[in-house]
Amino acid sequence: MTGRTHDTAALTALIVATILYPPASLTLATALLALLANQIGGITPDIDQPTAPFWRNLPAEGFFGKFFDKLLGGHRFLTHSLIGVAALAWLARWLLEFLRPIMHHVDITLVWYAFVIGLVSHLVMDTFTKEGVPWLLPIPFKFGLPPVKALRVTTGHFVENLIIFPGLILLDIWLIAQHYQALHAFIRSHLGS
Ligand SMILES: [Zn+2]
Numbered sequence: 001m002t003g004r005t006h007d008t009a010a011l012t013a014l015i016v017a018t019i020l021y022p023p024a025s026l027t028l029a030t031a032l033l034a035l036l037a038n039q040i041g042g043i044t045p046d047i048d049q050p051t052a053p054f055w056r057n058l059p060a061e062g063f064f065g066k067f068f069d070k071l072l073g074g075h076r077f078l079t080h081s082l083i084g085v086a087a088l089a090w091l092a093r094w095l096l097e098f099l100r101p102i103m104h105h106v107d108i109t110l111v112w113y114a115f116v117i118g119l120v121s122h123l124v125m126d127t128f129t130k131e132g133v134p135w136l137l138p139i140p141f142k143f144g145l146p147p148v149k150a151l152r153v154t155t156g157h158f159v160e161n162l163i164i165f166p167g168l169i170l171l172d173i174w175l176i177a178q179h180y181q182a183l184h185a186f187i188r189s190h191l192g193s
Helices: 003-020 027-046 061-071 082-102 107-126 158-178 179-193
Strands: none
Touching: 003 027, 003 107, 027 082, 027 107, 027 179, 082 107, 158 179
């Protein structure tokens, strides 16, 4: 899937999680950083892809991209598995703890949840693509839905661009409209003062 589909899927997953498990308290700083962490989480597994948007913004992109490609075993390998998700989540937690002294009014745990939700949504979305996802590494089997490869999505092709991507946006609009009263009350009580 492309970066924008992953970002939209990460946001959708975050909205669903917030509706199902509204946090007991939320500051504006936490909300903004959680959104950012969620979007970063949504594209992080593709650091193993030399042409990932993640690397395109860095100087010497080719070098870093290829270096991590080798280190992580090539595209759709370590960072696209449960072990990889656990390692990335652990790293993110460590980084957030490290930054804690400068993160005033921020609930680090909520920001971390938002990041992990983004990570997991990435693997779920990639599961619908032709390549599949090696969820259970070191068991070298790539899982895909539906199991028949021919029925799965090709990254960047019309099914993704014309159905999945706009579908996720429509789903977000629908979710927000459905839960508007609850969201409004939530924002008023948590962010209003
Ligand atoms: Zn991916």
